[in-house]
Every structure is written in C-alpha cells, then in structure tokens.
Amino acid sequence: MSDATFQRGPARLIDRFGGGVLQVLLILVAIFWLVPTLGLLVVSLRAEADNNSSGWWTLFAKPAQLTLENYGNLLASGFSSSFWNTVLITVPATLLVIGIAAMAAYAFAWIEFPGRDALFLVVIALLVVPVQIALIPIAKLYGAVGIFGSIAGVVLFHVAFGLPFAIFLLRNFFAGIPRELLEASRMDGAPEWRIFATVVFPLAKPAIASLGIFQFLWVWNDLLVALVYADTENQPMTKALQSQMRQFGTNIDILAPGAFLSLIIPLVLFFAFQRYFVQGLLAGSGK
Amino acid sequence: MAAPRARLGPSPAMAWVFLAPAVLLLAAWMVYPIVYSISRSVHDASGNAFVGLANYGAIFSDPATLVTIRNNIIWVVVAPLVVTVLGLIFAVLTERIRWATAFKLVLFMPMAVSLLAAGVIFRLVYEQDPDKGVANAIITTVQGVFSGDQGYPGARPRENDAAPAALREGAVVTKQQVQPGTPALIPLVGLSPDAVAGFTAARPAAAGPGLSGTIWIDTVRGGGGTVGAIDPQERGLAGVTVEAVEGDTVRAATRTEADGSFRFDELTSGSYLLRLPQSNFTASSTGVTWLGPALITPAIIGAYVWVWAGFAMVLIAAGLSAIPRDALEAARIDGATEWQVFRKITVPLLSPVLLVVFVTMIINVLKVFDLVFIIAPGSVQPDANVVALEMWRVSFGGGGNQGMGSALAIFLLLLVLPFMAFNIRRFRRDER
Structure with a gap:
C-alpha cells in the first residue's frame, strides 16, 4: 500500500505539473486549427471595404463590422443554382452507391459463386486507382453517348469511383452478420432479394450510415470531376467558386461566403454523424 | 449422406444478378479506362500517330514536368511523415486531457471541409499583407516585439546636389x-x-x-x-x-x-x-512571401497537414486504445520513464496502425490536386505543380495533349501500384 503510494506520488506530481503545460499546449494547437476557418467566416461577414483596409481579427475590437451583405449579393448573383446542382449531384450519387454496393457486397458475403475471391481482390485493387486514369476515356465515352456536361455524367462517375470502397466496407460488415439469421430465412424459403432487403440491409444500418456520410462528403466536396464533366449550367458550388479564384484579391467578397456556404452542410452532417464517420474511417482506411 | 458440402443457398447465377450493376460500372468506368489510357498514352496529341514511349520520355525530359516530379517527391517525403508524426503526438497527448473529445473534433473538422474551401481558407491565411493574412500578422507582430527593428517607410534624403x-x-x-x-x-x-x-x-x-x-x-x-x-x-x-x-x-x-x-x-x-x-x-517587417515560388510547396503542405492531421490522430488514437494498459502500467511500475514507455512499448505496438496511416497518406499525396490548384496563384502554379494537376492541365486545362495526359495518368497509376499490392496483402492476411 505505502509502496504503491510512494511509486505513484512523484509520478502524480509530475503529471500535475506537466499537465498544466500540456493543457496550454493543446489549447494552442486547437486554436491554431480553428483560426483559419474562423478567419474565413469573419471575412465572409465583413464588407469588402473593411476587408481591404484591415485584418479580419479587428472584428473583436469593432463588432459593428458584421454584415450579411456579402451573402445577399452572392445569392442575388445566382450562386444558389450551383448550390442546387451540388445537391442534385450528391444525393443521387450517394443513394446509388449505397444500393448498388449493398447488392454486390451481399453477393460477395453470402452467395457462393466461382471466382468470388478473385473478383473481390479486383475490387480491393481498384480501391487505389486514381480518378485521373478515367478522365480522358470517360470524357470520350460521354461525348459519344451525349451526356458530357450533364449532371447524370457527373453522378455516374462518382458512383463508379465510390463503389470499390463501398463494396469493401459493406462486404466486411455483412460478413460479420451471424450465419444463422440468414439460414433461418433461407430454410423458410424466402427469396434472396427479400433476405437482402429485410434481414441484411436493416442490420447493416451503421455501416450504411458510415458509407453514406463518406460518399456524401466526397461527392459534395469534389472539384476535379465537376471541373471536367459539368458544364456551366450544371456546375456545382466547387466549380463555380473555382472559376472565381483567378481574381482572388478582388473577389473575396464572393469567394468567402461561397466557400463558407459550401462547407456548412458537410460540417453539420459531420457533427451530427461523427460517430459513423469515425467507424467508417476505421473500417476503410487504405483508399 | 456425406455430401461433400451441404449447401443451403442460392445458385451462383443469383450472385450475378446482385453483382451486375456494380460490375458493369466498375468495368466501364475503371477497367476500360485503364486499357484505353494505356493505348492513348502511346499516341500523339491528335490521337492518330503512334509515338511509342515518346510521351513517357517527355515526362522525364521536359523541364516543366521535371519540376512537377520534384514537387511530388517533396510531397511524398514530407507530408505523410509530418501528418503521421503529428497524429501520433496528438493521439498520445490527448489521452491525458479531459476534453480529448472536443480536441479531436476540432482537429478532425477539416476532413469535412472541401479541399476547395480549405484552399480558400489558406489563401486568406497566407495573404502577403500583414493587415490581411493572419500568418504574416502573427509573424510581424512577433518580430516587432523581439527585434525592436524600426522601419521608416518613406524616409529618404533630399534629392539635390547639396544633400550629403x-x-x-x-x-x-x-x-x-x-x-x-x-x-x-x-x-x-x-x-x-x-x-x-x-x-x-x-x-x-x-x-x-x-x-x-x-x-x-x-x-x-x-x-x-x-x-x-x-x-x-x-x-x-x-x-x-x-x-x-x-x-x-x-x-x-x-x-x-x-x-x-x-x-x-x-x-x-x-x-x-x-x-x-x-x-x-521598408515597413518594420513585411512577413513571409508564402505564395511566392520559393515557399509555395511548403505552404501548401502546411494546409494539407491542417486537413489530414486529425485523420491520422483519430486512427492512431483508436489503435492506442486497443493497446493493453497492463503492459504500459507494468513498465511504469518497473521504473521506465514516459519517454521509454513511448519508444519501447507504445510505438512498436502501434506500428501496424502507423503503417496504415502512412501508406494511406502516401496514396493520397500522390493524387494531390485541389489544394495546389486553389492555393497557388496562377503565376506561381508552374513552381507548385504536381503530377495530378499537370495531368488535368495538359488534357483539359488548355494543354490540348491527351496523349501526354494519358501518359501522366498511367504514370500516376504506376506510382500507386505498390500500394495496391500492399492493400491486397493486408486483406489476405486479415482474412486468414
């Protein structure tokens, strides 16, 4: 007993002293991580003249600078259409990936067929294939089919490139579902699609939530695919903002609120579903 | 009685019904493009003339693409290491604070933000004018406090013959x-x-x-x-x-x-x-020219670390929580210092996780595109260029040479091949 206190005593003391330094250090790190985003928010809420004449941090001395003027101008300039394009691209691309990947993952996990393992290894190999490889060939393909520039083309591209990770994640989750649950249904003679829809799919909700939030963030935040395949009337927010970058200095009253609007929905989703986000991360790193 | 394998379940044909949409998409959007790109990469800009490996030769002889490759090497050497080490440090340190969840959330948050938005955020941070860019505002303030160097912009001698x-x-x-x-x-x-x-x-x-x-x-x-x-x-x-x-x-x-x-x-x-x-x-200090040709790549890597350190931290923290506490406690009771515990026990036990984080970062860094495209001002972009950006630029961004673009895409694919093998091996081991 006294031995243990002797051992612990000094360690505690050091811990307490070092603890204070550690707290301060980590608070500084946290501030360091928050300040850039805070800067964007404040800049988006200050008038152009204020941004040109003084740093955003002067806001804390003069809070009266706050104004929604930039947001008003941005929405009046037609930015809202690119917001809806982002939604129209992201929602179908997320739902399609979930549906298509869940079906494939079900086959990989619960149906025996020749070549199953080899095919799954192909899926794993495709995990790391860079999108650059498909940009030129798919542009040609879309041109030939007549969907170049359309929202459908962008959606299909995101679905295809989301599949390897989605199949990988869901297959691993499905494989962990107890065999008895499926076999009981199979004994009852339930058709395969019904087992999929009523037994496996509902059980997999956490994995599907992880996948859903990942795919949503990827598609919502994508710039490159939209840059190549979406024409101006179908462009999402990222592409619309990118086209303003050339005049960064003078366009900050458009860029700052636009960038902030584009990140607010992912941020809300992220805070609401962070548990699933972390689970998905743990299950699927390596992409 | 002894059927080799009593099987309850659907026929293999059923599998293909479930697989069909995924296989079709993967074949058309990923497998076919690989084949097409290989063939396209050995043709010229027009796509008509066969040029053999000339496009690949050009990647390694053109001074502009050599800068790209140099930058990619800097990225691969620096960024994954910094992200992994920072992630490890933060993961270990947060174990000792009560507000670890809040801290993790703050560091993790940039993962939800698009790289475009992160780019805009850091363009603001790196603004040259200390009255606009927070990085230079901090640097000039600190310099002003420590050096006492007075600047008198505008002071000058008289411009006449009598002036000494x-x-x-x-x-x-x-x-x-x-x-x-x-x-x-x-x-x-x-x-x-x-x-x-x-x-x-x-x-x-x-x-x-x-x-x-x-x-x-x-x-x-x-x-x-x-x-x-x-x-x-x-x-x-x-x-x-x-x-x-x-x-x-x-x-x-x-x-x-x-x-x-x-x-x-x-x-x-x-x-x-x-x-x-x-x-x-000159004004007492003008700060650092972050977005100039000299510092542009380190500056963008800084933004990259801001985005990804939280990811590394969360993965490593999960690995850390799986380490048996007894091993650490036993070593501490035996009189090991915290540093020894960290070096001799924590890090070795974490090495599988560290490797996964490191490899994930390398794969990610090889494809880095958005941050460079957004943060580097147009005039500095040639100095900051990376392979993925050059591929887009040469094929779609005005370069007009899809033969070269295809060669760059195949080059990128070749760079990630070792990690493809790594993933497959890791999967096989886990399944066993």
Missing part, C-alpha cells in the same frame, strides 16, 4: 567619404513632422574617438529651420542600422540611439562611406 547623402539601390549612402573625428550628418525627409512628433530631439554625436554621426528628420513643422543642420525642434531616428563601408566591404555596423546619433568605437582611422540599408526604409 543619396538613394542608391534602395539604401541611403553618403556622397562623400567620412572620417573619424568629424561627426557625419545624414538629414532625411519624407516623414511628416506629425509622424515624428513623439520621437526624441535630434542631437549631434558627442565628441570623441571613432566614426560618429546623426540621422534625423530635417524638417520643422510649419517650415523654417536650416537645411542640413540639426535644429532644436527636429527629431532623431532611433534604431536605424548604419554600415561603414570601405570599398565594397562593410567594416562595421551599428544602430542609432534614440536621439539619432551613432558611433563606431572600433573605427578610429580611415575613411568610409556610410550606408543605411534598405531594410531601414
């Missing part, structure tokens, strides 16, 4: 040689009397050995005063760097006192030109 000093390449230099024993006078103008009203009155350097003199603002509010002489109301410039130059070499340097006087005690003979370097006349 003149501007030369931004510096103020005396026209005549000066000798010890005769205090030099360097009158300046260009600062309004109001701006210098708070300064100490100028005074001639006290008599004595050594080269000496005075630097002051030779104007009086409302006019008057003698040009080239120190009048009672005129103010000295404190903290100005003065160099004594003999031929082309700087023999000595000093700073002016509050009253504008200076003295080189060590220079008791000879004759010198006095030079006030340009740094005296």
Whole structure:
C-alpha cells in the first residue's frame, strides 16, 4: 500500500505539473486549427471595404463590422443554382452507391459463386486507382453517348469511383452478420432479394450510415470531376467558386461566403454523424 | 449422406444478378479506362500517330514536368511523415486531457471541409499583407516585439546636389567619404513632422574617438529651420542600422540611439562611406512571401497537414486504445520513464496502425490536386505543380495533349501500384 503510494506520488506530481503545460499546449494547437476557418467566416461577414483596409481579427475590437451583405449579393448573383446542382449531384450519387454496393457486397458475403475471391481482390485493387486514369476515356465515352456536361455524367462517375470502397466496407460488415439469421430465412424459403432487403440491409444500418456520410462528403466536396464533366449550367458550388479564384484579391467578397456556404452542410452532417464517420474511417482506411 | 458440402443457398447465377450493376460500372468506368489510357498514352496529341514511349520520355525530359516530379517527391517525403508524426503526438497527448473529445473534433473538422474551401481558407491565411493574412500578422507582430527593428517607410534624403547623402539601390549612402573625428550628418525627409512628433530631439554625436554621426528628420513643422543642420525642434531616428563601408566591404555596423546619433568605437582611422540599408526604409517587417515560388510547396503542405492531421490522430488514437494498459502500467511500475514507455512499448505496438496511416497518406499525396490548384496563384502554379494537376492541365486545362495526359495518368497509376499490392496483402492476411 505505502509502496504503491510512494511509486505513484512523484509520478502524480509530475503529471500535475506537466499537465498544466500540456493543457496550454493543446489549447494552442486547437486554436491554431480553428483560426483559419474562423478567419474565413469573419471575412465572409465583413464588407469588402473593411476587408481591404484591415485584418479580419479587428472584428473583436469593432463588432459593428458584421454584415450579411456579402451573402445577399452572392445569392442575388445566382450562386444558389450551383448550390442546387451540388445537391442534385450528391444525393443521387450517394443513394446509388449505397444500393448498388449493398447488392454486390451481399453477393460477395453470402452467395457462393466461382471466382468470388478473385473478383473481390479486383475490387480491393481498384480501391487505389486514381480518378485521373478515367478522365480522358470517360470524357470520350460521354461525348459519344451525349451526356458530357450533364449532371447524370457527373453522378455516374462518382458512383463508379465510390463503389470499390463501398463494396469493401459493406462486404466486411455483412460478413460479420451471424450465419444463422440468414439460414433461418433461407430454410423458410424466402427469396434472396427479400433476405437482402429485410434481414441484411436493416442490420447493416451503421455501416450504411458510415458509407453514406463518406460518399456524401466526397461527392459534395469534389472539384476535379465537376471541373471536367459539368458544364456551366450544371456546375456545382466547387466549380463555380473555382472559376472565381483567378481574381482572388478582388473577389473575396464572393469567394468567402461561397466557400463558407459550401462547407456548412458537410460540417453539420459531420457533427451530427461523427460517430459513423469515425467507424467508417476505421473500417476503410487504405483508399 | 456425406455430401461433400451441404449447401443451403442460392445458385451462383443469383450472385450475378446482385453483382451486375456494380460490375458493369466498375468495368466501364475503371477497367476500360485503364486499357484505353494505356493505348492513348502511346499516341500523339491528335490521337492518330503512334509515338511509342515518346510521351513517357517527355515526362522525364521536359523541364516543366521535371519540376512537377520534384514537387511530388517533396510531397511524398514530407507530408505523410509530418501528418503521421503529428497524429501520433496528438493521439498520445490527448489521452491525458479531459476534453480529448472536443480536441479531436476540432482537429478532425477539416476532413469535412472541401479541399476547395480549405484552399480558400489558406489563401486568406497566407495573404502577403500583414493587415490581411493572419500568418504574416502573427509573424510581424512577433518580430516587432523581439527585434525592436524600426522601419521608416518613406524616409529618404533630399534629392539635390547639396544633400550629403543619396538613394542608391534602395539604401541611403553618403556622397562623400567620412572620417573619424568629424561627426557625419545624414538629414532625411519624407516623414511628416506629425509622424515624428513623439520621437526624441535630434542631437549631434558627442565628441570623441571613432566614426560618429546623426540621422534625423530635417524638417520643422510649419517650415523654417536650416537645411542640413540639426535644429532644436527636429527629431532623431532611433534604431536605424548604419554600415561603414570601405570599398565594397562593410567594416562595421551599428544602430542609432534614440536621439539619432551613432558611433563606431572600433573605427578610429580611415575613411568610409556610410550606408543605411534598405531594410531601414521598408515597413518594420513585411512577413513571409508564402505564395511566392520559393515557399509555395511548403505552404501548401502546411494546409494539407491542417486537413489530414486529425485523420491520422483519430486512427492512431483508436489503435492506442486497443493497446493493453497492463503492459504500459507494468513498465511504469518497473521504473521506465514516459519517454521509454513511448519508444519501447507504445510505438512498436502501434506500428501496424502507423503503417496504415502512412501508406494511406502516401496514396493520397500522390493524387494531390485541389489544394495546389486553389492555393497557388496562377503565376506561381508552374513552381507548385504536381503530377495530378499537370495531368488535368495538359488534357483539359488548355494543354490540348491527351496523349501526354494519358501518359501522366498511367504514370500516376504506376506510382500507386505498390500500394495496391500492399492493400491486397493486408486483406489476405486479415482474412486468414
């Protein structure tokens, strides 16, 4: 007993002293991580003249600078259409990936067929294939089919490139579902699609939530695919903002609120579903 | 009775019904493009003429693409290492604080933000003007506190033949040689009397050995005063760097006192030109040119680390929580220091997780595109260029050479192949 206190005593003391330094250090790190985003928010809420004449941090001395003027101008300039394009691209691309990947993952996990393992290894190999490889060939393909520039083309591209990770994640989750649950249904003679829809799919909700939030963030935040395949009337927010970058200095009253609007929905989703986000991360790193 | 394998379940044909949509998409959007790109990469810009490996040769001979490859090497060497090490440090340190969840959330948050938004965020951070960019605002403030270096932008000598000093390449230099024993006078103008009203009155350097003199603002509010002489109301410039130059070499340097006087005690003979370097006349500090050609890649890597450190931290923290506490406690009770526990137990036990984080980061870094595209200003983009950006630029962004673009895409694919093998091996081991 006294031995243990002797051992612990000094360690505690050091811990307490070092603890204070550690707290301060980590608070500084946290501030360091928050300040850039805070800067964007404040800049988006200050008038152009204020941004040109003084740093955003002067806001804390003069809070009266706050104004929604930039947001008003941005929405009046037609930015809202690119917001809806982002939604129209992201929602179908997320739902399609979930549906298509869940079906494939079900086959990989619960149906025996020749070549199953080899095919799954192909899926794993495709995990790391860079999108650059498909940009030129798919542009040609879309041109030939007549969907170049359309929202459908962008959606299909995101679905295809989301599949390897989605199949990988869901297959691993499905494989962990107890065999008895499926076999009981199979004994009852339930058709395969019904087992999929009523037994496996509902059980997999956490994995599907992880996948859903990942795919949503990827598609919502994508710039490159939209840059190549979406024409101006179908462009999402990222592409619309990118086209303003050339005049960064003078366009900050458009860029700052636009960038902030584009990140607010992912941020809300992220805070609401962070548990699933972390689970998905743990299950699927390596992409 | 003993059927080799009693199987309950659907026929293999059923599998293909479930697989069909995924297989179709993967084949058309991923497998076919790989084949197409290989064939396209051995043709010229028009796509008609077969050029063999010439496009690949061009990647390694064109100076512009060589810069891209150099940058990619910097990225791969620096970014994954920094992200993994920071993630490890944060993961270990957060174990000891109560607000670990909040801390993790803050660091993790940039993962939800698009790289475009992150790019805009860091363009703001890196703005050159210390009144706009927070990075330079902090740097100039810290420099101002520690160096005491005073800047007098606008101060300059009079531009006439009678003036004893003149501007030369931004510096103020005396026209005549000066000798010890005769205090030099360097009158300046260009600062309004109001701006210098708070300064100490100028005074001639006290008599004595050594080269000496005075630097002051030779104007009086409302006019008057003698040009080239120190009048009672005129103010000295404190903290100005003065160099004594003999031929082309700087023999000595000093700073002016509050009253504008200076003295080189060590220079008791000879004759010198006095030079006030340009740094005296720029704003006290202009900060760092983050977005210039020299620092652009490190600056963008900084933004990248901001985005990804939280990811590394969360993965490593999960690995950390799986380490048996007993092993750590036992070592501590045996008298091991925290550092020894960390080096000898924590890190080895974490090595599988660290490897996964590191490899994930390498794969990710090889494809880095958005941050470079957004943060590097157009004029600096050639200096910041990376393979993934060059691939887009050459194929779609005005380059007009899809043969070259395909070669770059295949080059990227080749770069990730080892990690493809790594993933497959890891999967096979986990399944066993």
